[in-house]
Amino acid sequence: DTGVSQDPRHKITKRGQNVTFRCDPISEHNRLYWYRQTLGQGPEFLTYFQNEAQLEKSRLLSDRFSAERPKGSFSTLEIQRTEQGDSAMYLCASSLVWGQGGEQYFGPGTRLTVT
Amino acid sequence: SQQGEEDPQALSIQEGENATMNCSYKTSINNLQWYRQNSGRGLVHLILIRSNEREKHSGRLRVTLDTSKKSSSLLITASRAADTASYFCAEESPTNAGGTSYGKLTFGQGTILTVHP
Numbered sequence: 001d002t003g004v005s006q007d008p009r010h011k012i013t014k015r016g017q018n019v020t021f022r023c024d025p026i027s028e029h030n031r032l033y034w035y036r037q038t039l040g041q042g043p044e045f046l047t048y049f050q051n052e053a054q055l056e057k058s059r060l061l062s063d064r065f066s067a068e069r070p071k072g073s074f075s076t077l078e079i080q081r082t083e084q085g086d087s088a089m090y091l092c093a094s095s096l097v098w099g100q101g102g103e104q105y106f107g108p109g110t111r112l113t114v115t
Numbered sequence: 116s117q118q119g120e121e122d123p124q125a126l127s128i129q130e131g132e133n134a135t136m137n138c139s140y141k142t143s144i145n146n147l148q149w150y151r152q153n154s155g156r157g158l159v160h161l162i163l164i165r166s167n168e169r170e171k172h173s174g175r176l177r178v179t180l181d182t183s184k185k186s187s188s189l190l191i192t193a194s195r196a197a198d199t200a201s202y203f204c205a206e207e208s209p210t211n212a213g214g215t216s217y218g219k220l221t222f223g224q225g226t227i228l229t230v231h232p
Contacts, residue, residue, distance in 0.1 A: 002157070002159070031217070031218055033218065033219070033220075035220075035222075040224070041224055041225075042203045042205070042222030042223050042224050042225050043158070043203075043220075043222050044222070045219050045220060045221065048217060048218065048219060050217065055217055056210070056217065056219060091157075091158065093158075095218055097218060102146075102163060102218070103148070103160045103163060104148075104160060104218065104220065105160070106150075106157055106158040106159070106160075107157070108157045109157060
């Protein structure tokens with residue numbers, strides 16, 4: 001257990017539905033990252049926050065995806081109008097660094113299945 | 116898209132043998148990290164090597180970095196069945212011309228290591 005928690009661990013939804021995932025980072029960590037991982041691949045960067053500011057978004061993050069980190073604590077990732085191609089493991093990670101990055105602590109992930 | 120390429124894609128060895136995995140990347144980096152992933156413990160950080168370092172050790176792990184060849188290798192010595200997992204390299208590259216990095220990682224596709232008891 002790295003101290004990063006994600007909820008839910010599994011989500012099955014029908015195409016076209018909206019889903020929201022939550023990530024609770026290690027409490028003192030200022031940076032929070034979202035990645036997506038499909039079977040047989042490494043994680044792909046989606047977005048990250050420094051405190052409550054969303055500083056970068058991947059072009060993988062279409063306008064159907066939105067992420068927030070209110071008050072610089074937990075974060076949510078919402079996918080609207082889900083598509084079968086959204087099926088993947090969504091990973092959250094956090095770190096405590098200033099300047100250059102460093103070790104990231106990953107949560108267990110939320111596995112999304114879109115039917 | 117992912118930049119890292121890992122070699123081999125799969126490695127099968129006997130307990131007690133050494134395992135070597137290689138990683139290549141395409142852009143300049145601030146540091147390169149190795150992570151392990153298995154179904155029981157998720158993705159776990161193993162070791163970080165900065166761009167100005169050439170070798171780093173942590174327990175049974177040895178990482179080398181050759182920035183001229185844009186490559187890194189991870190050596191696990193005296194492997195154990197518990198080392199069975201997928202291993203990923205991840206590069207952290209500068210975000211701007213000033214060299215600042217915000218921690219965004221670009222992962223390779225990983226090497227699946229199986230250690231037989």
